[in-house]
Amino acid sequence: MKFYDDEISSRLLIGTALYPSPAIMLEAIKASKAEIVTVSLRRESGTEQAGQNFWSFIKDSGAKVLPNTAGCKSVKEAVTTAHMAREIFETPWVKLEVIGEDDSLQPDVFGLVEAARILSEDGFQVFPYTTEDLVVAEKLISAGCEILMPWGAPIGSGRGLNNIYGLRSLRAHFPNIPLIVDAGIGLPSHAAAAMELGYDAVLLNTAVAKAGDPVLMAKAFALAIESGLQCYQADPIEKRDMAAPSTPVAGLPFWNQDHA
Numbered sequence: 001m002k003f004y005d006d007e008i009s010s011r012l013l014i015g016t017a018l019y020p021s022p023a024i025m026l027e028a029i030k031a032s033k034a035e036i037v038t039v040s041l042r043r044e045s046g047t048e049q050a051g052q053n054f055w056s057f058i059k060d061s062g063a064k065v066l067p068n069t070a071g072c073k074s075v076k077e078a079v080t081t082a083h084m085a086r087e088i089f090e091t092p093w094v095k096l097e098v099i100g101e102d103d104s105l106q107p108d109v110f111g112l113v114e115a116a117r118i119l120s121e122d123g124f125q126v127f128p129y130t131t132e133d134l135v136v137a138e139k140l141i142s143a144g145c146e147i148l149m150p151w152g153a154p155i156g157s158g159r160g161l162n163n164i165y166g167l168r169s170l171r172a173h174f175p176n177i178p179l180i181v182d183a184g185i186g187l188p189s190h191a192a193a194a195m196e197l198g199y200d201a202v203l204l205n206t207a208v209a210k211a212g213d214p215v216l217m218a219k220a221f222a223l224a225i226e227s228g229l230q231c232y233q234a235d236p237i238e239k240r241d242m243a244a245p246s247t248p249v250a251g252l253p254f255w256n257q258d259h260a
């Protein structure tokens with residue numbers, strides 16, 4: 001699978017915030033088998049982890065860094081943060097978040113499209129955190145995005161896939177665009193469900209970082225994602241309203257007698 005110019009094999013992208021300690025974070029990243037970690041510049045700048053040390057620590061994890069603009073609420077703030085990220089991490093990748101509302105942390109899709117256009121024209125490879133709205137998706141693609149990251153549910157809510165119908169429609173409309181469910185995942189089964197819908201990958205943070213045992217939870221997610229992917233590749237059966245006997249009755253000894 002390709003994310004812009006890069007060949008990617010792991011279907012799990014993992015966040016680097018909220019862990020009990022940097023050591024547990026590194027162990028959890030390893031256990032998740034994620035190749036890509038996302039780092040929030042704004043969030044980390046306001047914590048004790050800020051500064052060169054934290055950035056080098058992340059670089060040392062060996063994972064590819066997807067800087068993000070988490071917490072940005074305007075186009076200007078998101079664009080400036082993306083530029084800082086490009087300088088620090090020397091990558092054209094940016095996970096673009098433009099938050100429009102405080103209770104749901106819902107993306108401001110108008111600001112998102114505008115920021116995506118500005119950054120794409122400036123050579124960034126944008127991973128937009130969006131809703132499942134098809135029209136917004138079209139506009140993001142026209143703005144230069146080659147990947148979409150619809151939310152599963154509000155960030156940190158752990159609710160899973162709030163709108164399976166919308167996510168399925170998005171998959172059907174954009175069969176050739178890499179789609180990553182981002183945010184709101186609470187359980188490994190939620191991540192498996194996203195992969196079973198044919199999504200290319202899942203990005204999550206809180207469900208692992210805030211678990212009682214983040215390392216064990218990271219392993220559970222790695223297994224669930226693999227299971228969901230294999231399920232999709234195996235072409236699962238369609239749901240039916242009526243029963244369809246799975247045990248054949250013709251040829252059984254009592255069948256003829258009872259039905260003769």
Ligand SMILES: CC(=O)[C@@H](O)[C@H](O)COP(=O)(O)O
Nearest residue numbers: 015155156183184204205206
């Ligand atoms: C880390 C990051 O990028 C978050 O903004 C992201 O959307 C993950 O959300 P959860 O913490 O709900 O998994």
